[in-house]
Amino acid sequence: MSPAEEPSYTAEGPSKKAVCTMAFLKIIELCLIICCVGLIDEPATHSQLRAFVTPRVCAICYLTFGCFLIYTAIYLIMVLVSEILNWRHNALWMFVAVTLFVISSGLLFRNWSQMKEYNYWHPNMQRLDLVLATASVSLVTALILIFDLCVTVRFGIQGDLD
Numbered sequence: 001m002s003p004a005e006e007p008s009y010t011a012e013g014p015s016k017k018a019v020c021t022m023a024f025l026k027i028i029e030l031c032l033i034i035c036c037v038g039l040i041d042e043p044a045t046h047s048q049l050r051a052f053v054t055p056r057v058c059a060i061c062y063l064t065f066g067c068f069l070i071y072t073a074i075y076l077i078m079v080l081v082s083e084i085l086n087w088r089h090n091a092l093w094m095f096v097a098v099t100l101f102v103i104s105s106g107l108l109f110r111n112w113s114q115m116k117e118y119n120y121w122h123p124n125m126q127r128l129d130l131v132l133a134t135a136s137v138s139l140v141t142a143l144i145l146i147f148d149l150c151v152t153v154r155f156g157i158q159g160d161l162d
Contacts (some may be wrong), residue, residue: 014084018160022090023079025148030072032141037065039134040108043127053131057107061134064100071097087156094149101142108135 044058053061071093078085112131155161 014162015155015160018155019079019084021151022148022155022161023076025144025151026072026075026079029141029144029148030069030076032137032144033065033069033072035137036061036134036141037069039130039137040065043130043134053108053111057104057111060100060107061104061138064097064104064138068097068100084161087152087161090161091149091152091156094145094152098142098145098149101138101145105135105138105142108132108138 040053040058040061043053044061075085075090108131112128112135115128152161
């Protein structure tokens, strides 16, 4: 029997359904991360009053959003050239992403709620609304990432991503 006819020699690779599902989830995540970056930009960089967002929270947010914006873009490029990252590495990255997005969201919600204690109401409170919107979108992104983590682990254990 030739190696092409024997089933043990055939390497199927990742299933089309698993790759398409993962790419669709990554596109959704990419859109949400771009929204987070766009929303945090105004309160973080153009505010003379640093009460809206503290510099440390800005740093954590930009680290989280920027890092996973790059990671998600690279993952989608890899899908386009038919190279798939090992599902274990992807699951580890998703776990780190969930952690960082929850931390960013929590810190942004805390900054938003502490603004009421300052007894200072800036005439332009739109920046405070942008902080709240960023925290909300960041939390939704964390939920999508949890779903992505579960789907990645499920497809990986079933052998669809090997």
